Amino acid sequence: xxxxxxxxxxxxxxxxxxxxxxxxxxxxxxxxxxxxxxxxxxxxxxxxxxxxxxxxxxxxxxxxxxxxxxxxxxxxxxxxxxxxxxxxxxxxxxxxxxxxxxxxxxxxxxxxxxxxxxxxxxxxxxxxxxxxxxxx
Amino acid sequence: xxxxxxxxxxxxxxxxxxxxxxxxxxxxxxxxxxxxxxxxxxxxxxxxxxxxxxxxxxxxxxxxxxxxxxxxxxxxxxxxxxxxxxxxxxxxxxxxxxxxxxxxxxxxxxxxxxxxxxxxxxxxxxxxxxxxxxx
Numbered sequence: 347x348x349x350x351x352x353x354x355x356x357x358x359x360x361x362x363x364x365x366x367x368x369x370x371x372x373x374x375x376x377x378x379x380x381x382x383x384x385x386x387x388x389x390x391x392x393x394x395x396x397x398x399x400x401x402x403x404x405x406x407x408x409x410x411x412x413x414x415x416x417x418x419x420x421x422x423x424x425x426x427x428x429x430x431x432x433x434x435x436x437x438x439x440x441x442x443x444x445x446x447x448x449x450x451x452x453x454x455x456x457x458x459x460x461x462x463x464x465x466x467x468x469x470x471x472x473x474x475x476x477x478x479x480x481x482x
Numbered sequence: 483x484x485x486x487x488x489x490x491x492x493x494x495x496x497x498x499x500x501x502x503x504x505x506x507x508x509x510x511x512x513x514x515x516x517x518x519x520x521x522x523x524x525x526x527x528x529x530x531x532x533x534x535x536x537x538x539x540x541x542x543x544x545x546x547x548x549x550x551x552x553x554x555x556x557x558x559x560x561x562x563x564x565x566x567x568x569x570x571x572x573x574x575x576x577x578x579x580x581x582x583x584x585x586x587x588x589x590x591x592x593x594x595x596x597x598x599x600x601x602x603x604x605x606x607x608x609x610x611x612x613x614x615x616x617x
Contacts, residue, residue, distance in 0.1 A: 363530075364533075364540050364542075364599075369509065369513075369542075369543040369546070370506050370509045370510055370513070373505065373506035373509055374506060377505075377506070394499070397499075397500065403500045403502075404500075405500070405502075405505075405550070405553070406505040406550055407549070407550055408547070408548065408549045408550065409505070409546070409547070409548050410545070410546070410547045410548075411545060411546050411547075412544070412545045413542070413543060413544055413545065416542075416602070462500070462501070465502075465553055
């Protein structure tokens with residue numbers, strides 16, 4: 347399975363009064379990781395073009411996240427993203443947030459494509475499907 | 483166990499360029515609902531006071547499983563229904579349902595752990611919290 351790695355840093359905006367990264371921040375980091383993976387996999391078709399030209403939105407159907415070790419201010423982290431399962435209407439992505447050798451959190455994300463107009467599911471567009479199959 | 487209801491609204495800050503509520507906003511609403519539930523059920527100490535002193539505790543999110551069923555939109559009135567499903571010695575699980583009128587928008591299971599605020603080691607759920615939730 348091909349892994350996509352994105353580096354990030356923990357800023358004040360990611361932390362809370364408990365002195366650690368706030369649990370929502372991992373959702374944001376994971377989204378950034380998936381977006382950059384998608385940009386690399388399908389460079390000719392960005393998410394804004396997909397919405398404007400094809401009227402298709404990418405949406406999240408489900409996320410399961412386990413928090414293992416807290417991240418702290420100034421930490422350099424990496425978001426590791428890999429395509430797991432690819433189906434006609436949805437795909438499953440595995441992600442890990444790591445700091446060096448430590449796994450801080452792992453996520454299972456189910457994503458799908460919907461019509462912007464009807465908000466109903468649509469099959470994964472052909473170029474995305476091909477790139478996802480290749481990335482598996 | 484008693485259900486706690488929290489109302490909010492989908493603001494611009496909750497939405498994204500897709501024209502719908504951004505998926506992480508549900509995580510914020512769920513946190514706000516759990517906090518208000520704790521404030522109502524355990525009025526004697528807020529979360530800042532709970533963290534103070536040698537035996538101070540923090541409540542950490544250990545896991546979340548969220549299923550998105552329908553998109554939320556700008557201006558929607560949102561209701562978060564929260565119940566504590568399992569109460570263990572060191573952790574508990576909250577079940578939360580985010581709704582717009584009769585529509586379920588998202589369903590969450592949130593695993594919460596209690597830790598000592600200074601050592602960050604697991605801590606027993608204080609009796610007064612346990613009791614408040616069991617009543």
